[in-house]
Amino acid sequence: MTGNTGNTGNTGNTGNTGNTGNAGISGETGGGWFTPERADLPFVTEVNAFGQEAGTFLRHGLGKDGFPDRSWTARWNAWLVLQRFVEATPSWTGAATTAVNSVWTPINQSTTDDEIEDLVRAARDERAEALGEILSQDVEFISDFMGLLTITPGSHPYTYRVIHIASLIGSYAALYFKGEKQRPRPSHVCPALRPPIPLPGHSSFPSGHATQAHLIALCVKRVLDEARAAYAAAMLPDLPQADIDTFVTDMTLLARRVARNREIAGLHFATDSLAGELLADAVLGTLIAIPVTTPPTGFHKAIDDARREW
Numbered sequence: 001m002t003g004n005t006g007n008t009g010n011t012g013n014t015g016n017t018g019n020t021g022n023a024g025i026s027g028e029t030g031g032g033w034f035t036p037e038r039a040d041l042p043f044v045t046e047v048n049a050f051g052q053e054a055g056t057f058l059r060h061g062l063g064k065d066g067f068p069d070r071s072w073t074a075r076w077n078a079w080l081v082l083q084r085f086v087e088a089t090p091s092w093t094g095a096a097t098t099a100v101n102s103v104w105t106p107i108n109q110s111t112t113d114d115e116i117e118d119l120v121r122a123a124r125d126e127r128a129e130a131l132g133e134i135l136s137q138d139v140e141f142i143s144d145f146m147g148l149l150t151i152t153p154g155s156h157p158y159t160y161r162v163i164h165i166a167s168l169i170g171s172y173a174a175l176y177f178k179g180e181k182q183r184p185r186p187s188h189v190c191p192a193l194r195p196p197i198p199l200p201g202h203s204s205f206p207s208g209h210a211t212q213a214h215l216i217a218l219c220v221k222r223v224l225d226e227a228r229a230a231y232a233a234a235m236l237p238d239l240p241q242a243d244i245d246t247f248v249t250d251m252t253l254l255a256r257r258v259a260r261n262r263e264i265a266g267l268h269f270a271t272d273s274l275a276g277e278l279l280a281d282a283v284l285g286t287l288i289a290i291p292v293t294t295p296p297t298g299f300h301k302a303i304d305d306a307r308r309e310w
Contacts, residue, residue, distance in 0.1 A: 074153065074164040077302075081165045082172055084298035085287065092286045093176065099278040100177050100206060103271050115269045116190050122264045123193055131196060133257075134265045137209070138197050141258050142167060145216055148250050158305035159223060165302055166219040170212035173283050174276060178203045186266050193266035200267070207268045210259035210276025211283075217251035218284045223303055224248070227310035239310055 037043065044055035072080070085092070127134075137144065142163055146152065153160045183205035187193040200208075224244045231238045259273035287299045296304050 070157070074157070074161045075168075077161050078164040078168040081298050081302060082168050085169055085290070086172075088290045088298070089286050092173075092283070095285060096173060096177070096279055096282040099282040100181075100275050103275040103278065104181060104205065107271055111271070112189065112269070115271065116186060116193075118270065119186050119193060119263060119266055120190065123266055126264045127196070127266075130261055130264045134196060134261050137258055137261055138265075141209070141213060142216070144254060144258070145213075145220070145251065148254055149220065149247060156306070156309045158302065159220065159309055162219050162223055162302050162306045163216050165299065166215040167212045169283060169287070170215035170280060171208055173215075173279055174206055174208035174211040175202065177206055177275075177279065178208070181205045183269075183272070186269055190266075195266040197265065197267075204268055205272045206275035206279050207259055207262060207272040208276065209262050209268075210255070210273040211279050212276075213255035213258040214252075214277045214280035215283055217248070217255045218280055219287075219303070220251060221248045222284070222288070223306040224310060226303055227307035230307060 044053070046054045048054070145163060146160070149156075149159070151159060179202075182203050185199055185204045187195050187199065202208075221244075224239070224247060228239050228241060228244055255277070256273075259268070259276060262268040263270055263273060290299060292300050295301070
């Protein structure tokens with residue numbers, strides 16, 4: 001699916017910023033299928049007991065704007081939310097720039113040389129053991145988060161949407177700064193690092209994988225916090241805070257592991273990963289600050305829908 005341009009959605013992949021656009025594509029519809037049809041007797045011509053063909057029965061309750069919300073798959077719905085994010089917060093780069101520059105400004109030749117030394121050691125000491133995860137997470141890592149949360153696209157479709165939204169907006173934000181900073185990849189500086197996978201076709205800073213993974217963790221935490229608040233307001237015992245804390249701790253560790261695997265692969269500097277983590281935090285703040293409408297739309301609607309699943 002990566003070739004299809006509007007699968008341009010697959011830039012949600014950012015990436016090879018994470019190829020997460022395809023995320024969980026196996027779960028997008030619960031799996032692929034095709035519907036066989038008889039050439040001599042298509043189903044639309046089947047006749048009921050009154051001699052009426054199936055093709056004459058129409059659903060008149062759907063107007064021209066009646067496309068069911070549930071029929072928007074997660075990765076395409078994410079593009080709608082990205083559009084609203086850009087429209088609602090044209091100045092989103094303000095806080096994000098401050099966060100990214102806090103890491104970018106101190107970088108110099110000396111710190112880069114030190115980081116290369118660390119990456120050489122990682123390639124020697126860690127890459128062999130990490131290779132399975134490096135290869136898997138280059139393709140997508142949404143399924144890593146889904147497994148950690150013990151959910152599926154079928155059991156928690158709106159949480160799945162939130163994860164895709166975070167992945168796509170994280171990709172968008174990372175690519176904005178990649179275009180601005182133009183940092184070479186570690187293997188451009190030290191060719192002997194020889195990453196085990198092809199270099200993504202964009203610059204190194206900040207790490208798209210780190211941005212996406214941390215924004216996923218932060219957005220799912222937002223979902224869980226809102227779910228917990230709703231239960232507390234209703235004085236219900238569901239979703240204990242301890243369970244939320246477990247999920248949040250695990251997701252944060254997973255996000256850092258995803259980012260670290262990109263370093264071990266020789267694709268990113270450690271400062272790329274740190275900038276991605278700080279960028280994700282800044283982007284979340286911008287998303288939360290978008291004015292809430294009644295009924296909620298965009299990011300706020302996604303969070304509200306998802307928290308009901310918990």
